[in-house]
Amino acid sequence: MNLSSSDDLQGGSETKILPPESYHIRDKYFVFPNASKNLVPVGIREYDTVSCRFSAFEFDQVTLCGFRLYSLGGKWFNDRSLVDAAGANKEYAYKLPLGFDENIPFNQRGDVDIDMSRVVDIDGKDCALLCYDEPANFGAFLYRGIPKLLLLAKERKIKSVMTYAAPKWAKSILNFIDPEIEIVHHNPRLVYAVHDALIPALASPEQYQRPETIDAFREMLDKSPKDVSPRMAGAEKIYISRRSMSIDRPGFRVLENETELVEKLHQHGFKEFIPEHYPFPEQMRIVSQAKIIVCVGGSNIYITYFAFMAELIVVLCGTRDFLFGFSNVVASQNANFSFVFGTPTERGSLPSHNNWIVDVDTLLDGMRTLNAL
Structure with a gap:
């Protein structure tokens, strides 16, 4: 199965929030000396420069199944493939055998085989769809979800977020973006028909390090209370x-x-x-x-x-x-x-x-x- 890019789909509109540009992660690291066979020190290679872009895509209606797989007009895509189909297909081929999309049934040809007789209707108006693998992971929520919301919220009002993430901590993080944002629970075992779908899409994990994203995280910190428990106060x-x-x-x-x-x-x-x-x-x-x-x-x-x-x-x-x-x-x-x-x-x-x-x-x-x- 190949994931489609936005150019392969009909009926969607794109709002470019950050333009395409040449960008790559900086190469700063150092290696531990005195390594033993049980402790392998490594440096991080400089990643290939990629063409980055961050956009918000809107569709009148899409089908959502599993963790992050969408369907429109018989073509399958995810948030990343909209702006980077080659990278998304490479990532998908790596993660699928690891069970990241285990809720999606495939037939013997490797095509998605979904029972569309039971579909849940969702009103996606002003609802950012944060549907990704590792859905209940605190780190993935910060890494794969929040950067998109921080950038998207600078451009438009977001009323709700559709995510699997545990509300007990997800809501406390979302409050820094907008205290009025509501959580729409995403169950990857269900098939959804999403009306007025809003899908934020980042080209690559490297784009999470853009200055705009880091500045947004600094703003989150500035909004947080200054008090720290005595046990950790001043810990360097x-x-x-x-x-x-x-x-x-x-x-x-x-x-x-x-x-x-x-x-x-x-x-x-x-x-x-x-x-x-x-x-x-x-x-x-x-x-x-x-x-x-x-x-x-x-x-x-x-x-x-x-x-x-x-x-x-x-x-x-x-x-x-x-x-x-x-x-x-x-x-x-x-x-x-x-x-x-x-x-x-x-x-x-x-x-x-x-x-x-x-x-x-x-x-x-x-x-x-x-x-x-």
């Missing part, structure tokens, strides 16, 4: 913990020696920051004051969008599968950054989600060499 060295998520999902990318890591970082002045223990406005404040950040690859890395004072960000990863997305996030700041890979323990639900361990002593040796301890 923080470790963004995954321990709360490990309890909720014990077989899902758990860093099995995280307790050892926290204890040894604490000896060097680091404070453990568990995002789930704080409201979103306070999360932004805590990260924005830190100068040295160590974090575990996963949804919590995305809060580093607000690490405007950071001098160094070190990301610990149990897999390379999500390196592209993670690197785009940390590269949005002026900090030096590096990725450190641990060793999978083969106890996860999928190879890309294995539990893992990290060589803590080697990590500390590298940070000591960089005068980060």
Whole structure:
């Protein structure tokens, strides 16, 4: 199945919010010395320059199924394919076998085979459709959803957002864009007929680092309360913990020696920051004051969008599968950054989600060499 671009579709209108331009992520990183076989230091390659564009597309009616698959006139597309069909098809071919669209049935020819006898009608007037994979992931909401809304809201009034994201934290984030925005729950197991559909589309993850997006995140921070809990007030060295998520999902990318890591970082002045223990406005404040950040690859890395004072960000990863997305996030700041890979323990639900361990002593040796301890 090939996803269609906007040029292949009839009946839609495009509002170009940011024009096409040549843009690429900056190449700023440094490599840890003294690597062991269990700790592989890497630099991030400079990504190929891409033609970027951000637009809002409007359709009288489209069909939505699964996480992010739309149909119009018998042609299938998603938000990215509207502006970058080649990149969207490459991404789709990679993610489909990983189960990102497991709610969409396909026939033996690989074509979408949807039961259209049961369709839910949705009024999409002034409703931004944030339909993407990783739908319940806090990080994906910040990474794949919020940049589109921040840019779109500068151009027009948005009354509601259609998203699968958990309302308990999604609403607190949306309040910074507009307190009156409502959430329309998206169930990817249902088929929707969306009338007056409004689909914001970004060409590439690299475009999330455009100055307009970063400035919008700064505006979110400026709107947040200045108070921080006494425990984290003034913390310049923080470790963004995954321990709360490990309890909720014990077989899902758990860093099995995280307790050892926290204890040894604490000896060097680091404070453990568990995002789930704080409201979103306070999360932004805590990260924005830190100068040295160590974090575990996963949804919590995305809060580093607000690490405007950071001098160094070190990301610990149990897999390379999500390196592209993670690197785009940390590269949005002026900090030096590096990725450190641990060793999978083969106890996860999928190879890309294995539990893992990290060589803590080697990590500390590298940070000591960089005068980060």
